[in-house]
Amino acid sequence: MDIHIVSPNDYRQIHQLRDYCFPNKYTGARREDFHYWIEQSTTLGAYDHKKIVGQLLILPLNMTVHGVPYKMGGIGFVATYPEYRQQGIIKRLMIEALQKMRDNGQTISVLAPFSVSFYRHFGWELFFEKLHYTIPQAQFPSFGKQLDIVKRMSFEWVEPELFKEIKDFHNIMAILQNGGMVRDDAWWKRIERRSPDSHFAAYFQADKIEGYIRYTIQQGTFVIQDFIVANYLAEQAIWRYITSHAASVDQITGVTSNHYPFGFYFKEPQFKREVIQDVMVRVVDVAAFMQRYPWRDITETLTIRIDDPFCHWNEHVYQINKNGQVSIIETNSVSDKHMLTLPINLFSAMMVGYLSVKEAVVYANQSTVEKTLQRWQRALPTEKPAFYEYF
Known part of the structure; x- marks a missing residue:
C-alpha cells in the first residue's frame, strides 16, 4: 500500500470512492464543487497498485484564534472501501496528513468526526458546542x-x-x-x-x-x-x-x-x-502556533510539556518568556509540578479557549501547583470559540 498525493489522472477514482462511501451521490453543482476542492486541496490517496482504496482531503482554509489569523487544514472526505478496512489505511492517511499540513504551514486543523474517540486518538479534540x-x-x-x-x-x-x-x-x-x-x-x-x-x-x-x-x-x-x-x-x-x-x-x-x-x-x-458537538480541532505545529499566539499577561516564564505520539516535532518542553517568545528546553531543567503537561488534544482545546487551564489539567490527570495554574490562566485569552462552517 502506497500513500501519496493523487494525480489529476486519478481524480475520477476519488469521485468513485466518495460516492460509494458516503450516503448521497454527488451530481450537478455538488459534483462540480467537490471536483474543484479535489483540485485545490492536498488530496491524499492510498493506492493498492493503481487503484485508490482510501482517501483524505486537506482543504486550504483559515481560522481566527483570539484575533490572530492562522492557516488551517480542513480534513474532509476521509474514506476507504469496506474490503480494505481494518488494515490501518486511515491511520497512515492521518499521519501523512499531519506531515503535509506542517509542510504547508497549516498550524491548526479542524474536522467533523464520524467518531469522536477515533479522531481524539490522533490528537483532535471537541471545541465548540452548537445550539x-x-x-x-x-x-x-x-x-x-x-x-x-x-x-x-x-x-x-x-x-x-x-x-x-x-x-x-x-x-x-x-x-x-x-x-x-x-x-x-x-x-x-x-x-x-x-x-x-x-x-x-x-x-x-x-x-x-x-x-x-x-x-x-x-x-x-x-x-x-x-x-x-x-x-x-x-x-x-x-x-x-x-x-x-x-x-x-x-x-x-x-x-x-x-x-x-x-x-x-x-x-x-x-x-x-x-x-x-460535531467539530474537532488540533494544533499541528505547537512551536509555530505559539509563536503567533496572542498571549494576554505573562508575569513569569511559562513552561509546558506536550505529548503528541503522531507528531514527533511537537514532543518537547516549551518555555514562553514575558515577551511571548517560545523556546524548546531540556526536560530536566524544570520540576514537573511547576509546568503543565498536556496531551496535544487537551492543549489544542485549551489554547483555542474551549477548555480552561484547570479543566485541561484535570482531564489530563496531572498534578500542578496552584501558582502555575494561575500564571497560565492570566496568560491565556478566555473568549469561547465558535465555528459554523461545513466541509
Whole structure:
C-alpha cells in the first residue's frame, strides 16, 4: 500500500470512492464543487497498485484564534472501501496528513468526526458546542414595530454591490470572532453550489451594513443559515425581518453558540434547543502556533510539556518568556509540578479557549501547583470559540 498525493489522472477514482462511501451521490453543482476542492486541496490517496482504496482531503482554509489569523487544514472526505478496512489505511492517511499540513504551514486543523474517540486518538479534540433551536410561531420573538433599512438578494438574483458589502462584513466579523473563518470567493461559491436557494437580508444603519442573515424557506420553515450582527440593535432589526414572515412560515430553525445567551431577551424564550458537538480541532505545529499566539499577561516564564505520539516535532518542553517568545528546553531543567503537561488534544482545546487551564489539567490527570495554574490562566485569552462552517 502506497500513500501519496493523487494525480489529476486519478481524480475520477476519488469521485468513485466518495460516492460509494458516503450516503448521497454527488451530481450537478455538488459534483462540480467537490471536483474543484479535489483540485485545490492536498488530496491524499492510498493506492493498492493503481487503484485508490482510501482517501483524505486537506482543504486550504483559515481560522481566527483570539484575533490572530492562522492557516488551517480542513480534513474532509476521509474514506476507504469496506474490503480494505481494518488494515490501518486511515491511520497512515492521518499521519501523512499531519506531515503535509506542517509542510504547508497549516498550524491548526479542524474536522467533523464520524467518531469522536477515533479522531481524539490522533490528537483532535471537541471545541465548540452548537445550539440548534426551533422556535414555533406562537413563540416568535417580538421587538416592536420599526421601519428598518433592510436590503435583500438571493443567489439566483444577485445584487453585486450588496453581495460585496455582505462578504466584506462577514469577513470583518470573522476576524473579530474567536474561531471565525474568513470566506474567500471560492468558499462563497461552494456555499452557493450547496445551497443555491439561499436568500440574504442585510440590515443597514446610516448607509453602513450592521448585520445580515442567509436563509431558506422550506415547507413552512424559515431556516437560518448565517446570522451575523455587529450589535444588539442589528440583532433586533434582523429578528423583526424574520418574524415579518409569520403569515407564511410555521417555525424558525437555526444554529448558534451554546455559550451565547440566545433568546434571553425574547418574551417567550422556552423553545426547543439541542446541543450538538460535531467539530474537532488540533494544533499541528505547537512551536509555530505559539509563536503567533496572542498571549494576554505573562508575569513569569511559562513552561509546558506536550505529548503528541503522531507528531514527533511537537514532543518537547516549551518555555514562553514575558515577551511571548517560545523556546524548546531540556526536560530536566524544570520540576514537573511547576509546568503543565498536556496531551496535544487537551492543549489544542485549551489554547483555542474551549477548555480552561484547570479543566485541561484535570482531564489530563496531572498534578500542578496552584501558582502555575494561575500564571497560565492570566496568560491565556478566555473568549469561547465558535465555528459554523461545513466541509
